[in-house]
Amino acid sequence: MNVEPGNALLTVTEVRKAFGGVQAVADCSLSVGAGEVCGLIGPNGAGKSTVVGLVSGSVRPDGGRVWFDGVDVTTWRPNQRARRGLLRTFQISQAWPRLTVIENVMVAAPGTDGESLLAVLFRRPAMLRKERERWQSAEAILEQFGLIQLRDSPAGILSGGQKRLLELARITMGGAKLALLDEPMAGISPALRTAVLDQVRSLQASGVAFLVVEHDLGVVAELCSRVVVMALGRVLSVGTLEELRQRQDVVDAYLGVSNQ
Amino acid sequence: MSFFIQAIGFGLVTAAVLALAGVGLTLQFGVTNYANFAYGDMMTLGVYLTWVFFAIAHLTFVLALLLALVCMAAICVATAEVIMRPFVLRGSPPLILLIVTFGVSLILNSIILAIWGAGSEAFQLPGTQPLDLGPFLLTPLQLLIIGTSVAAMFVVHLLLTRTSMGKRMRAVSDNRELARVSGISPTPVIRATWALTGVLATLGGVALAVDASQFSPGLGEGFLFAIFAVVILGGVGKPYGAMLGALVVGVVTEVIGLWIPQYKLDVAFVVLIVVLLFRPEGLIRSAGKA
Numbered sequence: 001m002n003v004e005p006g007n008a009l010l011t012v013t014e015v016r017k018a019f020g021g022v023q024a025v026a027d028c029s030l031s032v033g034a035g036e037v038c039g040l041i042g043p044n045g046a047g048k049s050t051v052v053g054l055v056s057g058s059v060r061p062d063g064g065r066v067w068f069d070g071v072d073v074t075t076w077r078p079n080q081r082a083r084r085g086l087l088r089t090f091q092i093s094q095a096w097p098r099l100t101v102i103e104n105v106m107v108a109a110p111g112t113d114g115e116s117l118l119a120v121l122f123r124r125p126a127m128l129r130k131e132r133e134r135w136q137s138a139e140a141i142l143e144q145f146g147l148i149q150l151r152d153s154p155a156g157i158l159s160g161g162q163k164r165l166l167e168l169a170r171i172t173m174g175g176a177k178l179a180l181l182d183e184p185m186a187g188i189s190p191a192l193r194t195a196v197l198d199q200v201r202s203l204q205a206s207g208v209a210f211l212v213v214e215h216d217l218g219v220v221a222e223l224c225s226r227v228v229v230m231a232l233g234r235v236l237s238v239g240t241l242e243e244l245r246q247r248q249d250v251v252d253a254y255l256g257v258s259n260q
Numbered sequence: 261m262s263f264f265i266q267a268i269g270f271g272l273v274t275a276a277v278l279a280l281a282g283v284g285l286t287l288q289f290g291v292t293n294y295a296n297f298a299y300g301d302m303m304t305l306g307v308y309l310t311w312v313f314f315a316i317a318h319l320t321f322v323l324a325l326l327l328a329l330v331c332m333a334a335i336c337v338a339t340a341e342v343i344m345r346p347f348v349l350r351g352s353p354p355l356i357l358l359i360v361t362f363g364v365s366l367i368l369n370s371i372i373l374a375i376w377g378a379g380s381e382a383f384q385l386p387g388t389q390p391l392d393l394g395p396f397l398l399t400p401l402q403l404l405i406i407g408t409s410v411a412a413m414f415v416v417h418l419l420l421t422r423t424s425m426g427k428r429m430r431a432v433s434d435n436r437e438l439a440r441v442s443g444i445s446p447t448p449v450i451r452a453t454w455a456l457t458g459v460l461a462t463l464g465g466v467a468l469a470v471d472a473s474q475f476s477p478g479l480g481e482g483f484l485f486a487i488f489a490v491v492i493l494g495g496v497g498k499p500y501g502a503m504l505g506a507l508v509v510g511v512v513t514e515v516i517g518l519w520i521p522q523y524k525l526d527v528a529f530v531v532l533i534v535v536l537l538f539r540p541e542g543l544i545r546s547a548g549k550a
Binding site for chain 1: 419421422423424425427428430431434435437438439440441442443444445446448452455456498
């Protein structure tokens with residue numbers, strides 16, 4: 001399967017991954033179109049987080065292929081995928097705790113011009129100008145995400161919800177075309193839930209596509225136009241949440257449990 | 261009392277040396293995530309290179325030092341690329357990497373012994389007459405060491421906070437996996453860190469050699485454990501912690517050294533143990549890893 005299948009932004013074909021003797025993902029194929037918000041649901045242990053790892057590149061597949069933005073990225077490292085616009089957030093929101101909030105956003109800026117000490121020594125004016133531009137974009141993004149008053153605080157002091165917003169700010173700075181959100185509502189206060197939902201919607205409006213792993217079906221219903229259901233490492237079904245509610249195997253595997 | 265204040269003066273000089281060396285070691289430790297036991301020999305090699313350029317090639321001291329800094333930056337990057345990287349790529353655990361650095365230490369030390377022999381050398385710089393500075397009695401060279409250290413710390417601070425490379429270094433040190441998925445390639449960051457480590461090791465080594473007025477192939481190795489005490493005291497991977505740790509260890513060792521001079525460096529470990537008993541994360545409390 002080395003021909004690019006379809007013209008979706010992300011296409012995953014028949015990926016599998018085993019950890020030791022456990023087949024975390026047995027067979028997963030899915031796609032996400034440009035600007036689409038696609039849900040990924042399933043009971044615990046279905047392999048959803050492994051799929052996020054496989055797509056972002058932190059987990060190497062045992063087989064299958066990952067296509068992103070018209071290129072086969074199966075063998076690409078996570079930083080190469082990120083540079084192309086494939087970015088992720090984590091179930092437990094992650095930040096660089098000892099960097100300030102604005103530094104957390106600035107450091108995610110695309111471009112490789114910060115990667116040389118020689119540039120620091122010999123192209124200082126250009127380097128400093130670039131850094132000022134990054135500061136300004138980062139400030140604008142913090143403004144957008146309501147984090148501007150925390151600009152100079154170390155990210156380690158943020159609450160779970162604030163860190164989630166910071167994650168979204170970071171992937172915005174990183175030029176995300178597709179963002180993988182691994183349980184974006186985990187560990188967030190109700191007040192910040194709405195903020196996170198609003199931010200995801202406005203990013204979608206600006207053209208960012210999402211693959212959202214989420215347990216809360218209310219959130220899935222609100223955000224996702226299409227939902228992929230996984231169970232035991234396999235894709236069980238794909239459709240709108242309404243369609244999926246009609247399917248007995250899906251209800252048995254997952255929906256029934258949370259609808260009781 | 262005047263002895264006491266005098267000892268604080270010497271303590272500041274020792275702290276200046278420890279800060280230069282400690283910041284280099286802790287930055288590399290934080291970014292690469294393994295301890296480098298060859299650091300003492302990297303310091304020593306930097307000292308010998310400076311000495312070759314100065315005493316044998318008859319360059320001015322500043323020019324000799326600058327040349328040695330460039331050479332040591334390159335040597336440290338090359339060592340990391342040629343020797344350490346294959347082990348890192350193979351996924352060796354930090355303990356194995358630490359043992360590999362022991363090997364690097366032996367290699368560097370043997371090279372130094374083979375080329376320059378086991379005897380001691382000296383820079384023979386002017387400025388060894390003590391100046392009366394109020395309560396302190398310090399030589400111009402010692403003042404120069406303090407000045408250089410303060411200036412170097414300021415430059416490191418600017419590099420870490422004002423440049424993109426510095427921020428990336430801190431990001432890779434804080435959470436490497438997050439850095440990767442955010443598009444930061446660790447390789448150039450690690451290379452830059454090793455270059456900076458080579459520069460700081462050399463500055464620390466030369467400051468140590470100048471302060472001690474002579475040096476031999478065991479110079480850096482003998483001082484390495486005091487540097488580790490500084491690094492652990494400040495919290496591994498925390499350059500500002502290492503600066504504070506250097507100040508504490510430097511002053512305390514010199515002051516206690518008034519009474520038990522033969523155990524001066526051992527005092528560093530007593531300080532380390534006492535501090536860690538009460539603050540296991542080191543002197544600087546971080547905002548929490550998350």
